[in-house]
Amino acid sequence: MDTPITIEEIIFLANVPENLHTAFLRVANGLHERAKYPKEKVFLMLVKMLNDPKKYAFSKNKLTNLAKTVYDLRKSGTEITLTDDGKELIYNEEAVLTLEEKEPQQKNTFQLREDKLHYAVFGKEQIEEGALQQMETAVSLPISIAGALMPDAHQGYGLPIGGVLATEIDKVIPYAVGVDIACRMCMSVFDISPDYLKREPHFLKKILTENTKFGMGGETSRKYDDSIMDAPQWEATKTIRSLKDKAYRQLGTSGTGNHFVEWGIVEVFEDDPLLNLPKGEYLSLLSHSGSRGFGGSVANYYSKLAMQRTILPKQAAHLAWLDLNTEEGQEYWIAMNLAGDYASANHHEIHNKMAKSLGEKPLKIIENHHNFAWKEQLADGREVIVHRKGATPAGADELGIIPGSMSQPGYVIRGKANAASINSASHGAGRVMSRTKAFSTTTRSQMNKILQDNSIQLIGGDLDESPMVYKNIEDVIAAQSELVHVLAKFSPRIVRMADANRKEGRED
Structure with a gap:
């Protein structure tokens, strides 16, 4: 027991x-x-x-x-x-029952290694003890090859949020990818002066609310481009097929928790050939969300399956893996990659609809995953699977986006391919308190004052995403100067999040 x-x-x-x-x-x-x-x-x-x-x-x-x-x-x-996770349990009951009805397979029991791997920690003074302990456990897995902890790290399930873990090339850990598979950032930069925000705030707010849906029940009937649903992978497995209809209904929507779509101003600091935008300020749209109910259901199903097949000590139980040489491992890999394509299409739906309403095509679109597993090579040439749970890919000349909070700026970055970080960077500012603590220790008036002081209009949102619950983004960026080069700064102005009464959702 x-x-x-x-x-x-x-x-x-x-x-x-x-x-x-x-x-x-x-x-x-x-x-x-x-x-x-x-x-x-x-x-x-x-x-x-x-x-x-x-x-x-x-x-x-x-x-x-x-x-x-x-x-x-x-x-x-x-x-x-x-919460979203509670609702997903009900939705997944059929999947859980199907899992229990599978023919029993041999369970494999593993112990943690005594010789823990050394791993790099960036911004250690900002990281809670629980996250460090979880990372210690992760690098003690017998399949672990390398690890790193980003400066926004905080405790999660299994691998800490902000954790990066490289494992053997044929082993994937569903909980080290995360529940919201392929949660990602997407930014559209328009050739429009930031003054537009002052001249037309009501119009920008109107098209923001008309073209976004948030929350567990968020669905849209109006699609801009639903070609992602024609991908052959939707027929690959019984689990994927059972989720296709729901995925179609939710295409073009956002989740709860820390997910958002917001208007703001991006300031480009230098003429960088990779970013390919002249120095200056631009009206921009930034979004953050993932693969919705589809990804959550895939994560829940295969995490349970991994924990049935791979038996580990209690403190490591959520780090159970699937072998990619098995049918189940291949099923998860297909579903995870499909969730990545779907999450990207989800963002494109929102951005395309917003651009159409605005009557402008973006000069540049920048995007990246931060809850995913990739097949990569380490600096020494070893082939591994790199799990980034709440971490941004930061390989040589990779563009990425690191957001702050609803009142703090975010940053467009170019990776420096730092081997110690396993080519990774933070995925945000990182929390300093749980959602439960946020509700009990912060007030709406405190949050409203911060928003007012920073000229932020908030649509939806609640205290669990208040600026006070996040680390200072400037400190987090400073702690990873070896990992990324900052190209631009995004300042939010009109922020849309899930309504308060539907916001007890997950974070990534």
């Missing part, structure tokens, strides 16, 4: 109010420790109950009393809503 269920795990699935924490823990751990239910089954039971408390409140079951409390709260106007 593994460790007791914590309130942090439950809050990850639903916004349970503090006065019910004890009740939820009592029920959850009663099922887990006394009834011997696996954690995953307990979590699924809880989210199904929260999704339909009336059904559970008026039938005899192990959650009846808790369901009655939740149902009474709902009748009084207090809703306990599921």
